[in-house]
Amino acid sequence: MALWTVRGDGRVTEGDTIAPEERPSWPLTLGFGAQHFVAMIGATVFVPATTGLPVGTTLLFSGVGTLLFLMITRNRVPGYVGSSFAFIAPLQAARLEGVPAQLGGVLATGLLVVVVGIAIKALGVRTLDSIMPPAVTGAVVILIGLNLSKASTGAFSQQPLIAGLTLGVIMLCGVLGRRAFFRFSVLLGVLAGWGLGFALGVVDTSAVAEAAWWGLPEAHAPEVRPSVVLLFLPVVIVLVAENIGHVKAIAALSGRDLDGSVGDAVIANGLSTTLAGLGGGVGTTTYSENIGVMGVTRVFSTAAYAVTAAAAIALSFCPKALALLSTIPPGALGGATLVLFGLIAVVGVRIWLDNRVDLTNPANALVGGAALVAGVGDLTIPVGDLELGGLVWGSLLVVILHPLLRRLWAVRAGA
Numbered sequence: 564m565a566l567w568t569v570r571g572d573g574r575v576t577e578g579d580t581i582a583p584e585e586r587p588s589w590p591l592t593l594g595f596g597a598q599h600f601v602a603m604i605g606a607t608v609f610v611p612a613t614t615g616l617p618v619g620t621t622l623l624f625s626g627v628g629t630l631l632f633l634m635i636t637r638n639r640v641p642g643y644v645g646s647s648f649a650f651i652a653p654l655q656a657a658r659l660e661g662v663p664a665q666l667g668g669v670l671a672t673g674l675l676v677v678v679v680g681i682a683i684k685a686l687g688v689r690t691l692d693s694i695m696p697p698a699v700t701g702a703v704v705i706l707i708g709l710n711l712s713k714a715s716t717g718a719f720s721q722q723p724l725i726a727g728l729t730l731g732v733i734m735l736c737g738v739l740g741r742r743a744f745f746r747f748s749v750l751l752g753v754l755a756g757w758g759l760g761f762a763l764g765v766v767d768t769s770a771v772a773e774a775a776w777w778g779l780p781e782a783h784a785p786e787v788r789p790s791v792v793l794l795f796l797p798v799v800i801v802l803v804a805e806n807i808g809h810v811k812a813i814a815a816l817s818g819r820d821l822d823g824s825v826g827d828a829v830i831a832n833g834l835s836t837t838l839a840g841l842g843g844g845v846g847t848t849t850y851s852e853n854i855g856v857m858g859v860t861r862v863f864s865t866a867a868y869a870v871t872a873a874a875a876i877a878l879s880f881c882p883k884a885l886a887l888l889s890t891i892p893p894g895a896l897g898g899a900t901l902v903l904f905g906l907i908a909v910v911g912v913r914i915w916l917d918n919r920v921d922l923t924n925p926a927n928a929l930v931g932g933a934a935l936v937a938g939v940g941d942l943t944i945p946v947g948d949l950e951l952g953g954l955v956w957g958s959l960l961v962v963i964l965h966p967l968l969r970r971l972w973a974v975r976a977g978a
Contacts, residue, residue, distance in 0.1 A: 596870025
């Protein structure tokens with residue numbers, strides 16, 4: 564039996580939505596896979612480069628992890644798993660302990676996420692709904708989009724001309740473009756920004772000339788040290804919150820009920836992170852950028868993600884290709900993510916609207932408002948030697964306080 568059914572005659576017409584189990588013609592599928600690759604490559608390369616872990620190995624395990632993710636979720640949840648920014652702080656804090664100790668922390672994080680995923684799957688959808696009703700889910704999804712805004716605006720401000728062109732091309736193609744121009748608006752925008760970077764002379768290709776064509780990804784074995792593992796424990800909360808929020812966002816975009824797949828998605832991401840820790844890569848998470856691409860293109864085909872994963876695995880053995888991809892200007896990525904992260908936040912608002920969340924209810928308004936400000940302002944409070952950012956505190960605020968205040972409001976209203 565084929566993994567995907569071909570949608571119609573394989574063409575993508577205006578207004579079409581391609582389901583996860585469907586695909587367009589293979590040439591178009593390859594194009595959509597390339598677009599997802601461009602969306603994820605910046606973050607996937609940035610995290611290991613910042614934390615001292617090998618870039619090629621991280622790219623390899625992100626590709627393998629994505630294929631594992633698609634398999635465990637049975638092709639129901641389209642998504643790409645790449646390097647998680649949540650690992651930057653603990654990996655940097657553990658850098659003096661050496662790469663094996665860093666990987667031990669990644670490995671332990673992955674195993675704990677798997678345990679949480681199994682618990683979610685065992686407790687069932689009703690328990691998940693009671694813990695994360697639409698008021699909570701919408702807030703967490705908005706948090707994910709807005710909390711990433713600083714990374715986007717920071718890159719945008721570095722090269723505003725390139726970023727502005729990228730943003731303009733994406734928006735014009737998204738609004739005025741038809742067929743290929745509409746569906747490939749993100750890819751076209753980044754290519755336009757990259758081209759302008761070459762024209763302005765801000766793209767340095769010296770590393771490309773020096774890099775070898777082929778090379779094996781660098782491998783390292785983990786070493787689990789309890790003192791280092793403690794630094795990584797808060798990351799478990801971030802990964803679980805991101806995974807749940809991302810599945811809810813995909814469900815809202817695609818119009819499908821994916822609650823039954825939340826546990827599988829968390830387990831899959833945990834296993835992907837575990838594999839990365841065993842082999843020398845950064846822990847993974849499902850990527851908001853790629854969800855944003857689906858929001859623009861209306862193509863949810865998991866075949867496109869399989870193409871992206873295969874490309875990541877292949878290019879992890881080609882240092883020259885990695886060097887070339889690293890020349891994409893920050894402004895081009897900033898212009899693209901300004902749209903993509905914004906779309907994630909809009910999906911959260913849509914969850915509120917579709918479920919008629921009552922924002923006159925103080926439990927919804929007060930907790931949601933406080934959580935959003937914590938996330939947008941990136942509220943950072945240290946816990947021991949580790950600083951926890953706005954996504955963690957915002958998510959904890961809404962997940963813990965919302966059910967408590969909702970019950971108190973119900974008691975007061977019934978008095």
